[in-house]
Amino acid sequence: MTTPDLHPIRGRAFSHSEPAKPNPRALPDRGLYLITPGTLDSDATWTLTDALLASGAVRWLQYRDKLAPPESRHARARRLRAISRTHGTALVINDEVALASACGADGVHLGEDDGDPAAARDALGASALIGVSCYDSLDRAEQAISAGADYVAFGAFYPSRSKSAPRRASTGLLRTAAEQGWPAVAIGGLEADNVAPIIEAGARWTAMIHGIYGAEDPLLEARRIQELFAQGSES
Secondary structure: OOOOOOOOOOOOOOOOOOOOOOOOOOOOOOEEEEEOOOOOOOHHHHHHHHHHHHOOOEEEEEEOOOOOOHHHHHHHHHHHHHHHHHHOOEEEEEOOHHHHHHHOOOEEEEOOOOOOHHHHHHHHOOOOEEEEEEEOOHHHHHHHHHOOOOEEEEOOOOOOOOOOOOOOOOHHHHHHHHHHOOOEEEOOOOOOOOOHHHHHHOOOEEEEOHHHHOOOOHHHHHHHHHHHHHHHHHO
């Protein structure tokens, strides 16, 4: 049996005598991590988002909006919070700790330039769910977990239609994260037709925007993802 390259970025295995461990906060079950598209500027998108959450196939919802003015983002975040509460789905806010606090979200997801997980924890409280984008870096993932992050995100695994993603991740990162006990999200160009190897490698959640919202039948695609995770649990 061939030993997988656990750290293809630097060509070495990643190990520590005392690996960082996440705090034992309750995290959503394995499955689909849905990210909102664009600026949520159509009734059809709101209706679809509500239907996706109602289906039970979505474990997380992340509000990501880089274009709308602050007052619109606050209104949309509050509306998403109401929808997510109705359907029992965890809501996290991309980048903005203050917005997550103001709308009562379950937590925040931090990118490379969005601040420190420990500072977010101080602002949002002990029960908040905090995620950190780690791109193609296990070192960054370890630092994030050590600073109090609940999960880490790797990607892009495939070319993304949502944003430029010059750094490309490998399934070896997911395998190592799973071995270290770090709950991991996979992101970047994922859809039902290409996500099986990502789940098999150890991703706890698969983050998607276009793979769901851009699908011919978004509800069917969400259920396909749900079934792939269920099959992974049985194997």
